[in-house]
Amino acid sequence: MxxxxxxxxxxxxxxxxxxxxxxxxxxxxxxxxxxxxxxxxxxxxxxxxxxxxxxxxxxxxxxxxxxxxxxxxxxxxxxxxxxxxxxxxxxxxxxxxxxxxxxxxxxxxxxxxxxxxxxxxxxxxxxxxxxxxxxxxxxxxxxxxxxxxxxxxxxxxxxxxxxxxxxxxxxxxxxxxxxxxxxxTGPAMAMADSLRVTVHGKQSHGSQPQDSIDPIVLGVHMVARLQTIVSRELPPQSPAVVTCGTFHAGLKENIIPDRAEFTLNIRTLTEDVRERVLAAIVRIVNAEADASGAPHPEIEELYRFPRLHNDEVRAEEVRAALREELGEENVFTAPPxxxxxxxxxxxxxxxxxxxxxxxxxxxxxxxxxxxxxxxxxxxxxxxxxxxxxxxxxxxxxxxxxx
The missing domain is CATH 3.40.630.10 (Zn peptidases)
Incomplete structure (x- = not known):
């Protein structure tokens, strides 16, 4: 041994x-x-x-x-x-x-x-x-x-x-x-997807908003609406996180810019929830663009983390080995x-x-x-x-x- x-x-x-x-x-x-x-x-x-x-x-x-x-x-x-x-x-x-x-x-x-x-x-x-x-x-x-x-x-x-x-x-x-x-045991850590969304508008002078399609207002509506995916589209028993980590737009306070850009980080535990959330993101940002008369945004994948699944049988074998080595009181069961x-x-x-x-x-x-x-x-x-x-x-x- x-x-x-x-x-x-x-x-x-x-x-x-x-x-x-x-x-x-x-x-x-x-x-x-x-x-x-x-x-x-x-x-x-x-x-x-x-x-x-x-x-x-x-x-x-x-x-x-x-x-x-x-x-x-x-x-x-x-x-x-x-x-x-x-x-x-x-x-x-x-x-x-x-x-x-x-x-x-x-x-x-x-x-x-x-x-x-x-x-x-x-x-x-x-x-x-x-x-x-x-x-x-x-x-x-x-x-x-x-x-x-x-x-x-x-x-x-x-x-x-x-x-x-x-x-x-x-x-x-x-x-x-x-x-x-x-x-x-089973799902141990979440899958992760990071996306960059580029929102296209129409540039104008800040005093003439009627001549613009404001990508900042449009992007803000997108980010706010995306929060409803977890709160209103997924069952409470299906954990997910949708985070907007960055939002960038414009160079001067009296210019409505022609674009805005934000990045998203999405965490899910199962493939079906992942696909449901990603599809909802595309649906929402496109619908918000339509509502503002803007082109559909560009959605770029930055990176993707795979699932981390602990095999049920082998995880229990490892758990037994860890308990024998460290003592049962020092080996905890972790949630995903x-x-x-x-x-x-x-x-x-x-x-x-x-x-x-x-x-x-x-x-x-x-x-x-x-x-x-x-x-x-x-x-x-x-x-x-x-x-x-x-x-x-x-x-x-x-x-x-x-």
């Missing part, structure tokens, strides 16, 4: 790796130094590896005949200026697609995911007599943009690596106390979250079940822990990191342990 406890040297390396990764974040699909760091660590462990999806790294840890299990750790940081005050805080910068230079930090805990996965791989390399089979370590870029998992699959991931019978993943989370984990992940692309593309859970990162007595994507997001080192390693090894050991 796998020993889930790290040696003192392994724990020191875990902490050092985490601090290094936290201080050196990189933007989505630009994780070049992070990939090199992972490759170096895998090389030290004697684990074969290859690049996949640009800045993704796949490690294949073979140990005789047995099941093939995938384990995913995402690697990208966020365009956030860190404000934690830690001595290993990030001062890194990155360049966005539009050429702007921005501060970068690990504001979602992906540094913990990488450090924990590397530590788990090291623990398994130390005790080959305790398990049998193959672990496919999936160090995935670009989770924040939903680009990374798809890029790895498009780059022939499952043609180049053994196809797993199960894919596992985990994420540090502020609302789960450090030292504990939470696991959902309206946040989104592209983890589901990996098991779905392999035709395998997936199981994904969260582990806590902040003390239970902290009244208001920083949320993911906050400039103050800094999980406590322990028991956060050790819990992540123990959970990973317990879940892997359930399928691979001798």
């Amino acid at each position: 796998l020993n889930t406890r790290l040696t003192d040297a392994e724990r020191d390396t875990l902490h050092a790796d985490y601090r290094h990764l936290h201080a050196n974040p990189e933007l989505s699909m630009q994780e070049h130094r992070t990939a090199e760091f992972i490759e170096a660590r895998l090389g030290e462990l004697g684990i074969e590896h290859f690049r996949c999806g640009g800045t993704g790294v796949v490690g294949i840890q073979r140990n005789g005949d047995g099941p093939v299990i995938g384990f995913r750790a995402d690697t990208d940081g966020l365009p956030i200026r860190e404000d934690t005050g830690a001595d290993y805080a990030s001062s890194a910068t990155g360049t966005l697609a539009d050429g702007s230079v921005v501060p970068v930090m690990h504001g979602c805990g992906h540094d913990t995911h990488v450090a924990v996965a590397l530590a788990a791989a090291a623990a398994m390399a130390r005790q080959p007599g305790s398990w049998a089979g193959t672990v496919v370590w999936l160090f995935q870029p670009g989770e924040e943009t939903a680009a990374g998992a798809a890029a790895m699959v498009a780059d022939g991931l499952w043609d180049r690596a053994p196809v797993p019978e199960l894919v596992l993943g985990q994420h540090v989370f502020p609302e789960t106390p450090a030292g504990t984990v939470a696991l959902a 979250a309206m946040g989104s992940e592209d983890f589901g692309t990996l098991p779905d593309s392999a035709g395998a079940p997936g199981v994904y859970w969260v582990f806590g990162g902040f003390p239970a007595d902290l009244p208001a822990p920083p949320v993911n994507h906050s400039p103050h997001f800094l999980p406590v080192l322990e028991p956060t990191l050790s819990t992540g390693v123990r959970a990973a090894l317990a879940a892997l050991g359930y399928s691979l342990g001798r």
Whole structure:
């Protein structure tokens, strides 16, 4: 049986790796130094590896005949200026697609995911007599943009690596106390769609509104009416979120512009609700344009996150393994979250079940822990990191342990 406890040297390396990764974040699909760091660590462990999806790294840890299990750790940081005050805080910068230079930090805990996965791989390399089979370590870029998992699959991931019978993943989370984990069965996280809507009007002087089609007034009506999709078109038992995150129009107060632009973020848990909401958005913005005598708006998809579904049977197996390792009182049942992940692309593309859970990162007595994507997001080192390693090894050991 796998020993889930790290040696003192392994724990020191875990902490050092985490601090290094936290201080050196990189933007989505630009994780070049992070990939090199992972490759170096895998090389030290004697684990074969290859690049996949640009800045993704796949490690294949073979140990005789047995099941093939995938384990995913995402690697990208966020365009956030860190404000934690830690001595290993990030001062890194990155360049966005539009050429702007921005501060970068690990504001979602992906540094913990990488450090924990590397530590788990090291623990398994130390005790080959305790398990049998193959672990496919999936160090995935670009989770924040939903680009990374798809890029790895498009780059022939499952043609180049053994196809797993199960894919596992985990994420540090502020609302789960450090030292504990939470696991959902069935829908675990929402699908997400982000859209840009460009509203076309007719430009005019601000003193002559009768000669205009005002795209600002039109766009405001669209945004307000879109809120009725959730409140008046969906059953209360079908969760969904429709958020307008940006609205831009005009250059001067006495000019009615010729266009307005807003962006939407939509979260749903099932494919039928997703399609119903997206169809309602198109119907509403077109109808509002018709009501104003304006052309139909342009609706552009910015990105799409897939479903994240925990296979019911395998999730219960993992839950039992986590309870045995951490104690029943430290393993919670999580409701579906309206946040989104592209983890589901990996098991779905392999035709395998997936199981994904969260582990806590902040003390239970902290009244208001920083949320993911906050400039103050800094999980406590322990028991956060050790819990992540123990959970990973317990879940892997359930399928691979001798």
